[in-house]
Amino acid sequence: MSHHLDTPHAAQTGQLYLDDLFVFEGERGTVFVMDVNSSVTKADIKPGFHHEARYEFKIHIDGSEMEALTYRVTFGEFDGKGQDVRVHALTGDDARDDASTGTQVAQGRTGQEVAGEGLRLWAGRITDPFYVDLGLVTAVSGAVAKGAKLDRSAWKPEKATNSFAGTTVDSIVLEVSDDAMLSDGTRIGVWAATKLATDAGGWRQINRAGHPMMWPIFWPTDTDFTHPANTRHPCEDLRSGGEEIAKAVAGVVAANGTAVDPQAYGWSVTRRLFPDVLPYEVGTPANFGFATVNGRTMADNAPEVMFSLVLNTGMTSGLTSDTSRAARSDSFPYVVPVAG
Numbered sequence: 618m619s620h621h622l623d624t625p626h627a628a629q630t631g632q633l634y635l636d637d638l639f640v641f642e643g644e645r646g647t648v649f650v651m652d653v654n655s656s657v658t659k660a661d662i663k664p665g666f667h668h669e670a671r672y673e674f675k676i677h678i679d680g681s682e683m684e685a686l687t688y689r690v691t692f693g694e695f696d697g698k699g700q701d702v703r704v705h706a707l708t709g710d711d712a713r714d715d716a717s718t719g720t721q722v723a724q725g726r727t728g729q730e731v732a733g734e735g736l737r738l739w740a741g742r743i744t745d746p747f748y749v750d751l752g753l754v755t756a757v758s759g760a761v762a763k764g765a766k767l768d769r770s771a772w773k774p775e776k777a778t779n780s781f782a783g784t785t786v787d788s789i790v791l792e793v794s795d796d797a798m799l800s801d802g803t804r805i806g807v808w809a810a811t812k813l814a815t816d817a818g819g820w821r822q823i824n825r826a827g828h829p830m831m832w833p834i835f836w837p838t839d840t841d842f843t844h845p846a847n848t849r850h851p852c853e854d855l856r857s858g859g860e861e862i863a864k865a866v867a868g869v870v871a872a873n874g875t876a877v878d879p880q881a882y883g884w885s886v887t888r889r890l891f892p893d894v895l896p897y898e899v900g901t902p903a904n905f906g907f908a909t910v911n912g913r914t915m916a917d918n919a920p921e922v923m924f925s926l927v928l929n930t931g932m933t934s935g936l937t938s939d940t941s942r943a944a945r946s947d948s949f950p951y952v953v954p955v956a957g
Contacts, residue, residue: 631655632667633811634842635826636786637747640807640895640912641903645737646794648951649674649688650915651809651826652786655745665695665727665787666740670813671820672789675712677806677894678798682852686798687712689719690740690789692727699727702740704791708798715812715820730949735794739950743788746915746944746952748936751780757924757932758837764868767928777935790950801900807912808851808894822848827893829905829919834927835865851892863887866927875929882929889926915945915952 631654639650651672656662666672676686686708693701707719723733731738752772760767793799808827812820824847836844846858867876867883876882889910896910897903903912907925916938924932944953 631658632663632665632787633670633813633823635809635811635824636745637829638807638809638826638895638913639915640805640897641914642900642912643792643951644949646735646792647799647805647897647899649791649793649807649809650788650951652743652745652747652788653811654787655781655784656786657745657781657784665700666692666789667811667813668692668694668700670811670823673810673812674791675808675810675894676799679804680806682892683850684712685709687719688736688791688793690738690791692740699741701725702727702731702738704731704733704736704738728954735796737792737949739790739952740788742785742955743952744944744955745781745784745786746941747781748779748918748940749781749920749934750777750936753777753924753934754833754837754920757928758833760872761834761865761869761927762837764865764872766872767869774933774935779936779940782940785955788950788952790952792949795900799899803899804896805899806851806892806894806896825851825893827851827895828890828910828923829913830923831890831893834923835862846893851894854891854893855887859884859887859891862890869927870929873928873930886926915941 634653636652636655641648654662672690674688675684678685689705691703702725703721704723705719706722707717711717711719722736723731723738725731728741756768756772795801808825810825811823813823815821849857863883866886867879870876870882871879895913897912901911903914905913905917905919905922907922918934921932921934946953
């Protein structure tokens with residue numbers, strides 16, 4: 618589930634932990650972005666992407682339970698200057714089969730635009746576009762965990778600062794041109810996953826991301842990221858974790874008096890968040906909002922939306938999209954690379 622690396626365990630293996638997922642309309646088609654390896658811990662960051670890992674964009678078509686399209690990105694070893702990068706496309710049953718290799722559609726180097734048939738990719742170190750004040754995160758996650766009234770006196774929006782200012786992440790930016798599977802008007806659900814090979818010869822899912830802020834809101838004390846939500850498939854979310862999320866939301870809205878029927882509201886939020894895939898209609902402007910979610914841009918104030926949704930009351934983060942403007946671009950690769 619989506620989170621940044623503000624815990625001791627994740628700081629050691631940041632290359633495998635997803636910080637953010639973005640989906641939006643680009644210059645030539647649909648853009649998918651996943652970020653990993655945050656510097657927010659101030660710990661020593663291993664350079665580049667894990668050379669033994671798979672980084673996958675999983676795409677569900679028209680509400681399908683299982684993904685019908687996967688873009689798998691892999692990297693060579695870091696040589697001091699960069700890494701080789703390859704992209705494979707997998708469709709149909711292959712899209713959900715770790716044993717399938719799919720078709721290689723692009724190859725190149727990190728830090729450079731990599732062109733393939735109907736797509737282009739860029740991967741490298743960037744300025745993190747994410748923005749939030751961790752003081753607000755602590756206040757909200759504490760209220761959710763305890764099913765308690767939110768203590769607004771502990772945090773003042775007028776004094777909010779971006780805790781991620783000056784931090785960096787490793788980013789994979791993939792832009793896919795419109796085709797038969799991703800044509801305008803197609804409704805998709807997107808999630809990202811990182812995987813490592815097992816001794817038995819298969820692949821183990823390490824981390825996944827769909828909606829933002831899931832981990833800091835619902836599992837803030839799991840500093841080892843051992844919760845099964847990270848390793849299961851989204852199709853299992855509602856059955857395996859629905860009751861847990863519904864209970865947490867019901868408890869906090871009951872304590873804050875923001876829902877007439879806390880249990881019903883808890884389940885309505887759960888059904889909106891589970892399965893944990895980011896919905897998007899291809900070819901339309903993306904917007905991660907309280908009323909509706911249609912992809913997510915780097916300007917969207919995702920923490921503000923998620924807090925408002927879970928608490929069932931308007932929340933301000935004290936920050937605006939201008940906070941991250943210096944970390945994003947309007948042209949490919951839509952991010953701001955870190956020099957060197």
